[in-house]
Amino acid sequence: MRKPLYQQLARLGKALSSPNRLELLDLLTQGPCTVEALARKAGLSVGNGSQHLGVLRNARLVESDKEGLFVTYRLAGPEVAALFVSVRSVGEKRLAEIEQIVRQFQSSPESLEAVNHDALLERVRSGKATVLDVRPEDEYRAAHIPGALSVPLPQLEAFLEKLPHDREVVAYCRGPYCVLAVEAVAMLRAHGFQAMRLDDGVVEWRARGYDLATSFT
Numbered sequence: 535m536r537k538p539l540y541q542q543l544a545r546l547g548k549a550l551s552s553p554n555r556l557e558l559l560d561l562l563t564q565g566p567c568t569v570e571a572l573a574r575k576a577g578l579s580v581g582n583g584s585q586h587l588g589v590l591r592n593a594r595l596v597e598s599d600k601e602g603l604f605v606t607y608r609l610a611g612p613e614v615a616a617l618f619v620s621v622r623s624v625g626e627k628r629l630a631e632i633e634q635i636v637r638q639f640q641s642s643p644e645s646l647e648a649v650n651h652d653a654l655l656e657r658v659r660s661g662k663a664t665v666l667d668v669r670p671e672d673e674y675r676a677a678h679i680p681g682a683l684s685v686p687l688p689q690l691e692a693f694l695e696k697l698p699h700d701r702e703v704v705a706y707c708r709g710p711y712c713v714l715a716v717e718a719v720a721m722l723r724a725h726g727f728q729a730m731r732l733d734d735g736v737v738e739w740r741a742r743g744y745d746l747a748t749s750f751t
Contacts, residue, residue: 545592545593546593546595546617548589548593549589549590549592549593549595550621552586552589554576554578554582554583554586555586555589555590556618556621557576558572558576558583558586558587558590559590559595559596559609559614559618560618560708560709561575561576561708562596562607562608562609563609563615563618563708563735563736563737564669564673564676564677564708564735564736564737565608565672565673565675565676565677566606566607566608566676567606567607567608567672567673568604568605568606568607569583569584569587569604569605569606569607570604571670571672572587572607575670584605587607591607594610595609595610595614595617596608596609596610596614597609597610612740615737615740616741618737619737619738619741636710636711654704654732654734657702657704658681658704662701662702663701663702663703663704664683664697664698664701664702664703664704665679665681665682665683665703665704665705665706665732666682666683666685666690666703666704666705666706666718667679667682667683667684667685667705667706667707668685668686668687668690668705668706668707668714668715668717668718669686669707669708669714670686671684671686673708674686674749675748675749676748677736677740677746677747677748678736678746678747678748678749679706679736679739679744679746679747680745680746680747681747682706682747684749685718687714687717687718690718690721690722691721694721694722694725694727697722697727699726699727701728702728702729702730703719703722703727703728703729703730704729704730704731704732705718705719705722705729705730705731705732706731706732706733706734706735707735708735709733709734709735709737709738710733710734710735710738712735715731715732715733716731718731719731
């Protein structure tokens with residue numbers, strides 16, 4: 535009995551054995567997405583992205599729906615997001631190479647300091663912070679931190695005049711290794727705002743037991 539069981543579990547390992555597929559899974563933790571959009575975000579051709587997504591689908595890690603000419607992928611369930619976070623966590627703890635990459639990122643001038651989730655909660659609840667979600671709008675609609683404003687990074691500069699200068703601004707994106715919030719905070723500070731980066735994304739926020747909001751209803 536054990537051999538067939540391990541063979542089936544090995545299908546998951548094989549599906550996760552590609553850096554491109556791991557990145558696609560990471561992107562899908564943000565919400566459902568079309569093949570074309572996923573390929574663009576991951577820097578892949580549509581054909582290559584489709585092949586990788588097919589492997590993930592065969593391993594039952596993702597599901598897809600077709601509407602007209604477009605195929606939309608989503609995670610097969612919340613346990614898949616938890617699996618991705620677990621793999622990342624094990625890698626952070628056990629692989630020295632990842633530790634070195636993270637240390638370099640966190641020590642670079644561009645990384646800036648991050649505000650932890652408890653500090654963010656206090657700022658938001660007390661009305662002392664404006665929270666910006668700088669991911670693409672489709673990811674914001676799928677799930678976002680309640681009260682956050684959707685300001686995709688390419689639109690941030692045009693949005694600055696709408697932000698009050700007497701409040702802290704907290705920006706977040708896809709999680710601890712996403713640079714969108716880093717770039718947003720750098721831009722905000724360059725224009726005189728007191729800005730901080732939240733290193734949690736929606737996956738980490740949900741894992742802490744906090745509610746998320748959507749914009750589909």
